[in-house]
Amino acid sequence: MAAVDALAFAGLEGQIIPASKHKASGAAAVNGNAAADNAPAGSASLEAAAQEGNKDARSGSSRSSSTYPTMAARQALFYEGIEQVDEVEAAVQGSIPDWLAGSLVMNGGGDYTPMRHLFDGYGLLSKVRLEGGRAWGSQRYIDTKALKAYRHNGQVVANEFATPPGSLWAYMQQALAPFAALFPGLLPKSIAPTIPPMTDNACVNVLTVGSAAAAATKQQRNSTNTSGFGIAAASSNDTSRSNGSTQQQQRALQLLAITEDLFGSYLVDPASLQTVKQVQYPDRLPCIMQSPHPALQSDGSLLNFSRTFPFGGSHVYLQGRTTLAREEVAFVPDRHWLAPAWMHDFASTDRHAVLLEHPLYLDFLGMVGGWDNDAAWMKWRPEEGVRVHVVTLDGSKPVRTFTTPAFAYVHIGNAFESADGSMLHVDLGVFEDAQILNDLKLQVLRHGPEQGRQVSPCSYMRLDVPLDCTGPLRLPGPKPLVADAAAKHVDFVDYFNVHPALKGRSYRYVYSTCAVRPTHINNGLAKTDLATQEVKVWHSPGGVTGEPHFIPHPSAAAAAAAAAAADGTAAAAEDAGVVVSQCVDSQGRAFLLVLDAASWSELGRAVLPYSTPYRIHGVWVPSEGAA
Template sequence: MAITRRHCIKSLGLMALGSTSSLSLLARQTIEYPWQALLGVSLCGEYDYLAEVEGDIPDRLAGTLYRNGPGLFERGGYRKQHILDGDGMIQAIDLMDGKARYRNHFVRTPKYLREQAAGRFLFPTWTTLAPGLWENIPGSPPLSQAGITTYLMDGVLTAHDEVNQPFALDPLSLKDLGEHRISPTTAPTNLKAHAKRSGATGNWTFIGWNHGPAPSAEVIVRSPKGQVIDHRKVSMPRDCYIHDFFATDQFTIICLHAIEFSPLPMLAGLYSFTDCLKWNPALGNQVVVIPRDPAMPVRHFRAPARFMWHSFNAWEKGSELIADFIAYDSPDHFIGKDPQMRAIMQGRLTQTFNSGIAYRYIINMQQLTLSEEPITDGNLEFPIIHPELGGLRSQFGYATFGSPGNFFHSGVTRINLSTGVQDQYDFGQQVHVGEAIFVPEGMAENRGFLLSMALNGQTGKSFLAILDAAHVSAGPMALIHLRHHSPLSFHGTWSGKGYAEPFNIS
């Protein structure tokens, strides 16, 4: 059963956002609500149409951009508490012959299907408890929402969460194909959404996390054909929440932030998972380096307290490991007192005090030392590199940027990771711009296209911007205008194969 517009209006149109105001008021962009709040409003219905194109889509840019993120935040008068939480929605924009086709599809996970049939939320998720007390015991999210990342692997499109296994879809039709197991053996409960693909071998590396009195991480390495090459379980020095990691062909690097996780209130059904996280900079970071060779010891390094959502890349340079990432002195946009990601779901835009800065770890595996140095300043997030350089030396990266104190960014930048020099374009204060997918032309790291989904705060509708990666500051080559807004979209991937059939829709 799909979410129809009529169903959505009936169930959501009169639901309160915060204490007294409705989503219908939010949709009319009243002064009371910041326009960024639309990023946390569900997209009602599933669409398939030719989008309006402003400018010219380059003829050599043909294929499909896939995006994944939370697309459903409300059911039965109950609303998610955090913009990071919601049922997964795949968006596909097919580019061919100067035209653009837009489609979206809610991933039919078991959670989605059961709650759709019931007309209400039944299960706790990362940031939001279920409506009833008993449904929240033992508290840990039991089912995947499949709403964070998406990859093309094993001939399918996969949709990942941070719990259980990903789900597969047909990359052409977006038809649901069910759970897609990363490892046939026992896998960790919390399989992380991010994966790393080696530019040298094509192998995929995944990690999982096992919470508890004896926390551990699991490293799973798969060949391009889907065969499990390695599956290791490694004890961790403390329990933690992690989202992303680093990988080279010889090492997996996991950064344990200075976060304390106290699970007892969650297990009792009183707090959500994220409510049990506390930033404690006195802990510092611990960087755990796991060799691919099991005969080599696991190494632990101390580092300054930083919170990392996402990494650029890591590679080996003689006896050194180079790891580039974006991190915050404190994740006050995510957890703590009135974080911005929670406030925006109530129609408020709060201030944060820590920006995302690009850093580099230099880990010397002979001298057993770790040093940290800044790459460039600014308020950055959603770092990416050339998709064929995972685990190999990379000179350029791409990211979003915004004003200090705001997690919702307005621009796209190319960063020289060796010098810190940036080439950037700002869409303006009334635009939110999301992760820019780099579509390379050959192996050059700064030749190709950047594709970024954005929300226009003046119109309340979203668009896809196409930029020349070699001349980011020149601005968009083309804009593809959607007929509606798009909720916050986290991550995406590109398929250069193109759509299999000519567009025959209007």
């Protein structure tokens, strides 16, 4: 099959030039199965660079700079982002479909100046709003205590993921913060209110909450006659239906910005991106850490897990989308009570949750002191393998635990049950070890080809877990879903996304970021066909790509949802729509990319008049009345 031709956009004027005539700075779309002589001219250099880069993905023996992010891109991504409080119109190049109405809201670090790791920057929300083929952008810092303390003191005060406080006095301030309310003179009055006992830097993810979000989705679900399509309505047992001030305060759509730490949850106004308040959960569920990846169930509730330690474990819970009240459904004790595993994400369907306890363990002394260990400040113990915990959400079965050979992971792509209900398939990005956490140190990311370092390989794989509880407790490891991943530019994939109707269901296409090597971070977007193993890659030399979000076309949405309800697939309509991604080009300019999901060709982009730091996770928020 011939590769798909893409359009390359040059300059702010929006001039459209065929990729074959603009090899150096334009975008190129590449079909992973196409022969080199069938590829467009713009992808020939990409293939050569990738083949050279694949010689040694871990050591980075090739130092070609053509596919690394440029210095301008790295300056924009890994230092300090400037607020753009008022919406400003973006320059549209190409065309954005008129039916595409809504906002892509992304979370991630905004100020990386004092930080050591990609997961540490002070949270900044960025939004690109689309309507009638036009685009507007804005971005704003989340008003956290950690950010206030940093700005007041001129140094980091609260421990971030891999960045410790900036001085002994800063350590003391954080240690004394929990006692400041009891002993008013313990800390200077000017700083005591701003110091959190642990970081509340909500810099990882953002999702929609509130009864308005649920009501809008309920209407969408009713129009498609399926419980599996889109963002689901509020759960019937969500206590938000009761009268009271809570219902009035949260009636409108709101954004919830979250991170892994207990205090790092903030409500944000979706129109202005202004911080509303820090979330205080109306329950007593034990929680020191939480996954920043709540899973939306078809009944409208959120599924997630919190962590307690030492002598604790994982508390799996369901959460109302309006009140945010949590109800525990299962508890999974840690393998090592004094050293819990770091688990960023988990797999889920409407009936099951799967926790993957890989052998990457928290070292609290390393965290507090900021000391390097096997992977950032954590310990990697591959000889212990992975524990796979299967939780039945209705409580009808006890937690079932399996073991597999060691692997590491960060993000789950999707999970679904086999047609006969005997097997649960978990699709995820699999690393050989946990070196990815070292790859994401800012001292690595701020440099490019001069270091010759490359991002660790990560392949999309499937772990098969039996549900009949009669099989062996020892399972084989995950198996690759794509052959020749390196040749297809998907030997590093991350930030997975699927059709919203097929989350927790059988599916065909997965969208992700990828690495066109040599590079030390994601610089491409991939569409992988799991039925044929065909891969299509979009790549812009010198730039960096963000998390992809698939948005179904209105005319195909109902058909896809009906097919999903009937047989668990979206049939031919599964890729009818667009994929949007917030990216940075080789000149350091931020832009929202719009790809046709079927052909993987570029339809257009909205170039923002300000820079945007590296984005991590986000959410597509449809406009009111949009399909």
